[in-house]
Amino acid sequence: MFIGRNIMASAIGFIGLGNMGGPMAANLIKAGHTVTGFDLSEEALKALEEAGGKRAASVAELAAGSDVIVTMLPAGAHVRKIYEGEGGVLDNAKPGSLLIDSSTIDVDSARAVASAAADKGMPMVDAPVSGGVGGAAAGTLTFMVGGSSEAFDAAKPYLDIMGKTIVHTGDAGTGQAAKICNNMILGISMIGVSEAFVLAERLGLDAQKLFDISSTASGQCWALTSYCPVPGPLPASPANRDYQPGFAAEMMLKDLKLAQDAAHSSGAATPLGAQAAALYSMFVNSGGEGVDFSGIVKYLRGTS
Ligand code: NAD
Numbered sequence: 001m002f003i004g005r006n007i008m009a010s011a012i013g014f015i016g017l018g019n020m021g022g023p024m025a026a027n028l029i030k031a032g033h034t035v036t037g038f039d040l041s042e043e044a045l046k047a048l049e050e051a052g053g054k055r056a057a058s059v060a061e062l063a064a065g066s067d068v069i070v071t072m073l074p075a076g077a078h079v080r081k082i083y084e085g086e087g088g089v090l091d092n093a094k095p096g097s098l099l100i101d102s103s104t105i106d107v108d109s110a111r112a113v114a115s116a117a118a119d120k121g122m123p124m125v126d127a128p129v130s131g132g133v134g135g136a137a138a139g140t141l142t143f144m145v146g147g148s149s150e151a152f153d154a155a156k157p158y159l160d161i162m163g164k165t166i167v168h169t170g171d172a173g174t175g176q177a178a179k180i181c182n183n184m185i186l187g188i189s190m191i192g193v194s195e196a197f198v199l200a201e202r203l204g205l206d207a208q209k210l211f212d213i214s215s216t217a218s219g220q221c222w223a224l225t226s227y228c229p230v231p232g233p234l235p236a237s238p239a240n241r242d243y244q245p246g247f248a249a250e251m252m253l254k255d256l257k258l259a260q261d262a263a264h265s266s267g268a269a270t271p272l273g274a275q276a277a278a279l280y281s282m283f284v285n286s287g288g289e290g291v292d293f294s295g296i297v298k299y300l301r302g303t304s
Helices: 021-030 042-050 059-064 076-084 107-119 132-138 149-162 174-203 207-214 249-266 271-288 293-303
Strands: 011-015 034-038 068-071 098-101 124-126 141-146 163-170
Touching: 011 021, 011 059, 021 034, 021 042, 021 068, 021 132, 021 149, 034 042, 034 059, 068 076, 076 098, 076 107, 098 107, 098 149, 107 124, 107 174, 107 249, 124 149, 124 174, 132 141, 141 149, 141 174, 149 163, 163 174, 174 207, 174 249, 174 271, 174 293, 249 271, 249 293, 271 293
Parallel strands: 011 034, 011 068, 068 098, 098 124, 141 163
Antiparallel strands: 124 141
């Protein structure tokens, strides 16, 4: 049955139905696909059933009955176990099944799983996202997609349902590379902007004046002009609601650690990335867990 101009209704298996995976699976159901889910959480499975999906009793059962398998799991170890472990996707999926991993994981794991999938004749893309829980619910995520052109073309109709911007970044692992490089820029720039506001306070320079100048001068960047870490200049930024996330500091820390893993294994020099990971680690461990990542300004102020 066709559900769009060029797309047939598919049997999709979705593993990892948490804050992101749950609404992403719901959008695939709304678009007309049959979605069978697996998760360790009963609550997540019930939510899938309420959205019109079915539950599988195991990863093996899900894999055997699906044409397309999407995973949205916490970290690389979970992804490797689900695909490569005993009773996992690669041992049970039909040859030619399309595999889409949207978890944010380390580049090495993403490449290892894609290579094992290729050995089994299954096209795979790493397709991490940005856009958060709101983007997952609204179907407006950005997908950064690593894999062959054929795998990208096969995955795109499904990603189009869950997202708005779908970018083919290159071969396997480059989706994860794009995600962690971008977020390393963001972490470093948020610290830089926050340090400037803390210094301005010490020097008696009004925060609004600094914003007015730097947002149109050479210091301008997204962390300043779209996500200002002090209250006032941008009413919509988390600073104006006591730094409720938004994008939680521990998620930023996860991505900065992944960037450091990748820097070490590839031999790239990222001294500021390392410093940003250390600062976010100290912030999270000193009460920053659950706080928006722009709340690092409070940590810097406190240690001044
Ligand atoms: P989450 O913890 O809400 O969901 C993860 C789900 O995976 C849970 O429901 C958990 O029960 C399930 N799970 C864990 N191990 C499993 C296993 N072995 N078998 C089956 N299910 C298992 O996390 P989330 O916020 O949905 O994030 C998922 C991924 O998306 C992460 O890699 C995260 O970094 C990334 N991400 C999250 C956001 C965000 O704003 N939450 C934004 C961008 C990217």
